[in-house]
Amino acid sequence: MLDKFAIARALREIGMLLELEGENPFKVRAYDRGARAVEELAEDLGTLVREDRLTDVPGIGEAISKKVASLLTTGRSGLLDELRAKHPPGVLELLQISELGPKKVAALREALGVSSVDELEAACLAGRVRELRGFGARTEQKILEGIGRLRARLSSRRTLLAEAVEVGERILDHLDGSSACLRRDLAGSARRARETVGDLDVVAASTDPAALAEHLTHFPLVAEVVARGETKTTVRLGSGLAVDLRIVPPEDYPTLLHHLTGSKAHHVKLRGIARDRGYTLSEWGLFRLPPDRPPVGASDGPPPGSEKVPLESEEALYAALGMQHVQPELREDEGEIEAALEGRLPRDLVAIDDVRGMVHCHTTWSDGLASVEEMARAAEALGMEYLTITDHSGSAGYAGGLDVDRLRRQWDEIDRVQEKVKIRLLKGSEADILESGGLDWPDAVLERLEVVVASIHSRMKMGEDEMTRRLVRAMELPVFKIWGHALGRLLGERDPYACRVEEVLDALAGSRGAVEVNGDPKRLEADPRLLRLARARGVPVVLSVDAHSVKDLGSLRWAVATARRGWVRRGDVLNARPAEAFREAVRPVA
DNA sequence: GCCGTTTTCGGCCCGACTGTTTTCAGTCG
Numbered sequence: 049m050l051d052k053f054a055i056a057r058a059l060r061e062i063g064m065l066l067e068l069e070g071e072n073p074f075k076v077r078a079y080d081r082g083a084r085a086v087e088e089l090a091e092d093l094g095t096l097v098r099e100d101r102l103t104d105v106p107g108i109g110e111a112i113s114k115k116v117a118s119l120l121t122t123g124r125s126g127l128l129d130e131l132r133a134k135h136p137p138g139v140l141e142l143l144q145i146s147e148l149g150p151k152k153v154a155a156l157r158e159a160l161g162v163s164s165v166d167e168l169e170a171a172c173l174a175g176r177v178r179e180l181r182g183f184g185a186r187t188e189q190k191i192l193e194g195i196g197r198l199r200a201r202l203s204s205r206r207t208l209l210a211e212a213v214e215v216g217e218r219i220l221d222h223l224d225g226s227s228a229c230l231r232r233d234l235a236g237s238a239r240r241a242r243e244t245v246g247d248l249d250v251v252a253a254s255t256d257p258a259a260l261a262e263h264l265t266h267f268p269l270v271a272e273v274v275a276r277g278e279t280k281t282t283v284r285l286g287s288g289l290a291v292d293l294r295i296v297p298p299e300d301y302p303t304l305l306h307h308l309t310g311s312k313a314h315h316v317k318l319r320g321i322a323r324d325r326g327y328t329l330s331e332w333g334l335f336r337l338p339p340d341r342p343p344v345g346a347s348d349g350p351p352p353g354s355e356k357v358p359l360e361s362e363e364a365l366y367a368a369l370g371m372q373h374v375q376p377e378l379r380e381d382e383g384e385i386e387a388a389l390e391g392r393l394p395r396d397l398v399a400i401d402d403v404r405g406m407v408h409c410h411t412t413w414s415d416g417l418a419s420v421e422e423m424a425r426a427a428e429a430l431g432m433e434y435l436t437i438t439d440h441s442g443s444a445g446y447a448g449g450l451d452v453d454r455l456r457r458q459w460d461e462i463d464r465v466q467e468k469v470k471i472r473l474l475k476g477s478e479a480d481i482l483e484s485g486g487l488d489w490p491d492a493v494l495e496r497l498e499v500v501v502a503s504i505h506s507r508m509k510m511g512e513d514e515m516t517r518r519l520v521r522a523m524e525l526p527v528f529k530i531w532g533h534a535l536g537r538l539l540g541e542r543d544p545y546a547c548r549v550e551e552v553l554d555a556l557a558g559s560r561g562a563v564e565v566n567g568d569p570k571r572l573e574a575d576p577r578l579l580r581l582a583r584a585r586g587v588p589v590v591l592s593v594d595a596h597s598v599k600d601l602g603s604l605r606w607a608v609a610t611a612r613r614g615w616v617r618r619g620d621v622l623n624a625r626p627a628e629a630f631r632e633a634v635r636p637v638a
Numbered sequence: 639g640c641c642g643t644t645t646t647c648g649g650c651c652c653g654a655c656t657g658t659t660t661t662c663a664g665t666c667g
Contacts, residue, residue, distance in 0.1 A: 071639095072639080073650095074639070074640080074649090074650055075639045075640090076639090077639085077640095077650085078639035078640055078650095079639075081639090081640080082639080082640090106640090106641090107639095107640075108640085109639060109640050109641080110639085110640090111639055111640085112639070112640085146665085146666080147656095147664095147665075147666095148664095148665085149664060149665050149666085150664090150665095151663080151664060151665085152664070152665085181658095182657090182658070182659090182663080182664085183657090183658085184657065184658060186656085186657060186658085187656090187657065187658085190656090190657090236667090247667095249667090275654090275655060275656075276655090277654065277655055277656090278654085278655095279654070280654055280655070282655090292667085294654090307652090307653090307667095308667090310667080312651095312667065315651070315652085315667095316650095316651055316652095317651095318651090319651040319652070320650080320651070322651085323650095323651075328651080328652080329651075329652080330651080330652050330653060331652080331653070331654095332652095332653080349652090349653080
């Protein structure tokens with residue numbers, strides 16, 4: 049039986065195939081919206097279908113609900129079968145090539161009969177594409193480059209948030225070196241703190257945009273200038289990362305920053321709200337439409353007679369639309385707009401300055417690179433009040449996990465270091481969750497530990513049932529444990545392990561424990577969706593660094609960003625509490 | 639295809655840039 053994710057994929061495929069057929073773009077979008085709605089259902093899909101309540105879900109109407117029901121019960125959809133019969137599977141891949149959209153793909157199929165990336169490449173190399181009406185030698189070349197990038201993308205991963213932000217901040221510094229730069233910020237998915245980014249969006253205010261755009265092209269890592277217009281310049285860095293720079297006059301900066309921050313889904317909905325209230329919204333500003341406003345057509349800017357609303361900030365923009373300010377990390381159209389309209393967005397999202405203790409740190413006792421004392425002094429220098437030392441337990445042999453004897457000797461060392469530093473040191477362990485669901489320490493040790501992070505490091509490919517049972521057992525243990533590495537993903541390398549998250553969180557909520565937000569840029573577990581499920585159950589959160597070196601303590605920033613995406617508030621975070629309160633809250637044995 | 643405290647029909651977000659064109663279509667975000 050298909051699950052909701054498979055059904056969402058099928059709806060998206062229908063949308064793409066309809067697009068190829070030149071269908072009404074709004075119809076195409078309807079399938080995309082429907083797919084997303086199915087994916088994000090809070091309620092069980094089977095129940096909704098059985099009780100015939102699917103059309104109550106926004107974005108799903110009569111037609112799509114029938115297709116969903118058919119996909120759910122039979123695994124098939126007549127329309128999808130029909131579309132697939134008309135379009136060979138390789139054609140959808142053609143749409144993935146940048147430069148190519150539905151119209152060009154259709155033209156290429158029609159004129160040259162190409163139906164796969166390989167065939168298209170051959171046609172380009174043979175010079176057959178340039179002869180087509182609407183195409184030219186330049187387009188042919190760009191398609192070839194696009195094919196190269198598609199293959200690179202398929203074989204490599206997107207850029208990790210931390211890498212993208214690091215280079216992005218270097219670009220901001222570089223822009224500051226130009227007197228033409230009045231304001232500048234990172235925007236796009238980097239500003240929203242998505243775990244990976246496709247390209248980097250930079251926005252700037254200037255009265256001399258040409259000079260500033262020119263300045264960007266001299267950033268040392270620029271390999272190629274891809275596009276150059278009056279307000280937008282695109283360059284590609286040596287790493288392959290594309291950087292878009294948009295420049296506007298200072299008075300248009302707030303709406304530009306907002307526009308380029310996205311997400312697209314957030315904007316589409318926001319613009320609909322603006323229109324309902326008699327405005328039109330774009331990167332150039334918020335405009336009050338004249339009373340006899342013309343219907344929306346091919347847009348050439350706001351219609352004549354529109355009046356620009358002066359806005360000094362993003363906050364002012366949301367206020368003008370009668371809603372709370374939405375923090376960038378929340379702008380995904382996942383309920384934040386409705387909440388902002390009703391005034392129930394959290395006003396106290398956790399911020400980095402709220403965090404008082406570094407949690408989940410390794411040392412040379414297991415697979416860390418720094419000693420207990422080095423980690424302690426580094427955390428102290430960062431202004432932390434406490435640090436939890438949580439080296440691996442014995443079954444993590446590959447990581448130098450500790451046995452009981454070495455753990456005792458580590459405690460002696462921690463005591464010695466504690467006498468030399470002000471920061472409070474807590475004795476903990478990252479205890480493996482064994483295959484049975486037990487923890488990798490005898491009770492006598494658990495009773496003496498001050499912090500336990502419980503993680504899975506092995507046997508990750510269990511089936512969903514078995515894995516769920518394993519985790520539920522671990523979470524139900526009466527000790528307080530922090531669920532570490534929830535779902536165990538490695539971005540771009542390893543998918544999350546299979547389990548029924550809500551059952552695990554129910555077990556955690558019914559027992560004593562918290563869920564970890566791991567700041568390691570390659571992990572960023574738990575993801576925002578899981579965090580929202582945890583919050584809904586009152587499960588508290590710990591923001592961890594999973595540090596294996598002094599430098600890794602900087603990962604706190606990414607843990608905070610990820611938590612914010614999950615709507616985590618200051619009060620939800622245990623290590624936003626003072627040292628003694630934290631110790632009391634997480635002590636494994638009460 | 640979806641949707642409706644003005645609507646069950648007629649809307650549906652908006653603009654920049656490129657290449658191939660003589661005024662614009664297609665793509666992208």
